[in-house]
Amino acid sequence: xxxxxxxxxxxxxxxxxxxxxxxxxxxxxxxxxxxxxxxxxxxxxxxxxxxxxxxxxxxxxxxxxxxxxxxxxxxxxxxxxxxxxxxxxxxxxxxxxxxxxxxxxxxxxxxxxxxxxxxxxxxxxxxxxxxxxxxxxxxxxxxxxxxxxxxxxxxxxxxxxxxxxxxxxxxxxxxxxxxxxxxxxxxxxxxxxxxxxxxxxxxxxxxxxxxxxxxxxxxxxxxxxxxxxxxxxxxxxxxxxxxxxxxxxxxxxxxxxxxxxxxxxxxxxxxxxxxxxxxxxxxxxxxxxxxxxxxxxxxxxxxxxxxxxxxxxxxxxxxxxxxxxxxxxxxxxxxxxxxxxxxxxxxxxxxxxxxxxxxxxxxxxxxxxxxxxxxxxxxxxxxxxxxxxxxxxxxxxxxxxxxxxxxxxxxxxxxxxxxxxxxxxxxxxxxxxxxxxxxxxxxxxxxxxxxxxxxxxxxxxxxxxxxxxxxxxxxxxxxxxxxxxxxxxxxxxxxxxxxxxxxxxxxxxxxxxxxxxxxxxxxxxxxxxxxxxxxxxxxxxxxxxxxxxxxxxxxxxxxxxxxxxxxxxxxxxxxxxxxxxxxxxxxxxxxxxxxxxxxxxxxxxxxxxxxx
Numbered sequence: 035x036x037x038x039x040x041x042x043x044x045x046x047x048x049x050x051x052x053x054x055x056x057x058x059x060x061x062x063x064x065x066x067x068x069x070x071x072x073x074x075x076x077x078x079x080x081x082x083x084x085x086x087x088x089x090x091x092x093x094x095x096x097x098x099x100x101x102x103x104x105x106x107x108x109x110x111x112x113x114x115x116x117x118x119x120x121x122x123x124x125x126x127x128x129x130x131x132x133x134x135x136x137x138x139x140x141x142x143x144x145x146x147x148x149x150x151x152x153x154x155x156x157x158x159x160x161x162x163x164x165x166x167x168x169x170x171x172x173x174x175x176x177x178x179x180x181x182x183x184x185x186x187x188x189x190x191x192x193x194x195x196x197x198x199x200x201x202x203x204x205x206x207x208x209x210x211x212x213x214x215x216x217x218x219x220x221x222x223x224x225x226x227x228x229x230x231x232x233x234x235x236x237x238x239x240x241x242x243x244x245x246x247x248x249x250x251x252x253x254x255x256x257x258x259x260x261x262x263x264x265x266x267x268x269x270x271x272x273x274x275x276x277x278x279x280x281x282x283x284x285x286x287x288x289x290x291x292x293x294x295x296x297x298x299x300x301x302x303x304x305x306x307x308x309x310x311x312x313x314x315x316x317x318x319x320x321x322x323x324x325x326x327x328x329x330x331x332x333x334x335x336x337x338x339x340x341x342x343x344x345x346x347x348x349x350x351x352x353x354x355x356x357x358x359x360x361x362x363x364x365x366x367x368x369x370x371x372x373x374x375x376x377x378x379x380x381x382x383x384x385x386x387x388x389x390x391x392x393x394x395x396x397x398x399x400x401x402x403x404x405x406x407x408x409x410x411x412x413x414x415x416x417x418x419x420x421x422x423x424x425x426x427x428x429x430x431x432x433x434x435x436x437x438x439x440x441x442x443x444x445x446x447x448x449x450x451x452x453x454x455x456x457x458x459x460x461x462x463x464x465x466x467x468x469x470x471x472x473x474x475x476x477x478x479x480x481x482x483x484x485x486x487x488x489x490x491x492x493x494x495x496x497x498x499x500x501x502x503x504x505x506x507x508x509x510x511x512x513x514x515x516x517x518x519x520x521x522x523x524x525x526x527x528x529x530x531x532x533x534x535x536x537x538x539x540x541x542x543x544x545x546x547x548x549x550x551x552x553x554x555x556x557x558x559x560x561x562x563x564x565x566x567x568x569x570x571x572x573x574x575x576x577x578x579x580x581x582x583x584x585x586x587x588x589x590x591x592x593x594x595x596x597x598x599x600x601x602x603x604x605x606x607x608x609x610x611x612x613x614x615x616x617x618x619x620x621x622x623x624x625x626x627x628x629x630x631x632x633x634x635x636x637x638x639x640x641x642x643x644x645x646x
Contacts, residue, residue, distance in 0.1 A: 201453075244458055247465075263621070281315055290364040318358075337477055353611060357386065370389055401528065431470065438523075565582065
């Protein structure tokens with residue numbers, strides 16, 4: 035028994051027996067649920083196969099280099115002996131410095147017991163030594179770089195899954211709560227785990243927030259506006275003006291269709307949409323449909339035609355303007371680049387007065403860790419799965435993205451929800467993060483292969499859309515590129531090279547923070563900062579070396595760029611446009627029906643909400 039734990043009374047033992055019985059019932063139910071899900075899909079099986087191949091190749095590399103293995107083992111044995119000696123000294127009351135400490139930013143071991151209690155201190159250090167040994171072994175392997183990268187990812191997932199924080203008896207916070215609640219935390223946690231498994235497609239989509247605290251159109255996505263156009267794929271929202279005059283040229287916002295548009299309109303104090311309206315722009319925004327099996331045949335060209343091109347035609351009907359400024363985000367930016375290049379090749383390039391790309395990959399030379407899931411065998415498995423279903427379930431995509439930051443986006447919630455039995459707190463960003471969208475088979479398979487795997491968008495004529503070969507080098511529309519320094523989804527050392535492609539004027543800006551916070555960075559917060567450089571040297575390292583750092587948000591810098599260059603001309607203002615003033619009637623209030631459809635509703639797992 036651990037020091038400081040009192041001997042339980044008979045009444046306490048009886049209470050524990052009741053709790054253990056309930057825990058056993060929940061555990062049996064969990065095992066039954068897991069057995070029903072034990073057969074992997076084609077996509078999951080291909081990942082398991084690639085994992086097996088990677089570890090087999092690692093074993094063969096180690097066999098071919100015995101000195102590396104011996105040296106690593108010898109160091110580990112020495113460290114373990116030193117750890118044992120330190121433990122004995124600590125038990126004798128001597129103050130001993132830890133042999134190894136968690137890396138900076140590792141929040142798993144923040145509880146005081148990890149450093150004050152010799153039992154937990156020893157467990158933590160043993161784990162950290164093992165983790166370091168695995169990293170050193172992989173670093174020294176003689177393997178192809180891409181396979182070594184995947185091996186590192188798989189090994190990291192396994193090592194982090196084995197962390198002592200993930201188990202009841204080796205997590206001091208969990209042990210304290212288990213004793214305090216007599217195991218009720220485990221009963222509640224097992225029930226939540228079964229619930230989350232039932233709401234997952236493959237893997238486990240942990241509940242990250244109290245979803246009942248939010249409702250789209252009620253307390254998020256509330257900037258006033260109206261849906262003025264819709265087709266099979268999009269609803270087009272025109273936002274109500276808040277200024278007496280507006281710029282003549284409308285602004286079309288093209289968000290990603292992986293997750294929903296309202297990341298740009300979460301709350302009033304951080305809504306980019308609201309801020310843009312307040313700057314005098316007539317803002318139109320594409321709200322993508324949450325697709326299901328019926329949309330399986332939609333292609334990248336369909337997304338272009340039914341998305342930005344149809345939206346521009348609708349905007350012309352609503353405002354009379356034949357050109358727009360585009361503001362795009364993530365994969366919406368990749369589509370925007372394809373669209374601008376397509377319009378250029380069909381002699382309609384003037385329809386785009388300027389285009390802004392926020393954290394957008396055009397050159398996929400280094401896709402980051404998401405590339406682990408995009409080797410040829412894994413992609414083949416994903417394609418086979420999508421061919422069968424007609425779509426990629428957005429919950430599978432969410433699980434994959436969460437594994438890119440597994441300790442923060444998976445295991446921390448696993449511990450809080452299932453081991454501590456805590457109820458997740460309300461958090462609008464995490465609500466958005468779990469409100470996913472499906473991806474049509476034809477579009478997504480084509481995108482993964484042509485962009486990520488083959489990097490064909492940067493090749494002149496490498497992409498053909500509706501019979502038209504496109505070339506980003508021919509684009510003359512002025513471009514503004516916003517990347518973020520800590521982005522792990524669209525790494526800036528790849529997004530930068532997209533800025534070297536257009537022949538028109540280009541401004542590249544690097545924001546602080548990551549893929550979300552670096553974009554949704556309102557000026558009032560005065561956070562993160564950004565870097566600028568008027569030059570565009572051949573490499574991103576040279577660009578950063580010559581860049582100037584600025585305080586605060588990049589939003590005002592973008593507004594200055596678009597107005598000072600006349601793309602949104604301050605000298606050509608008009609009385610504010612109201613939705614419905616032009617040839618397009620109001621169909622329904624913003625945010626519209628499309629954004630409210632959840633994956634379970636789309637797939638018929640639950641009936642649609644009463645207001646849909």
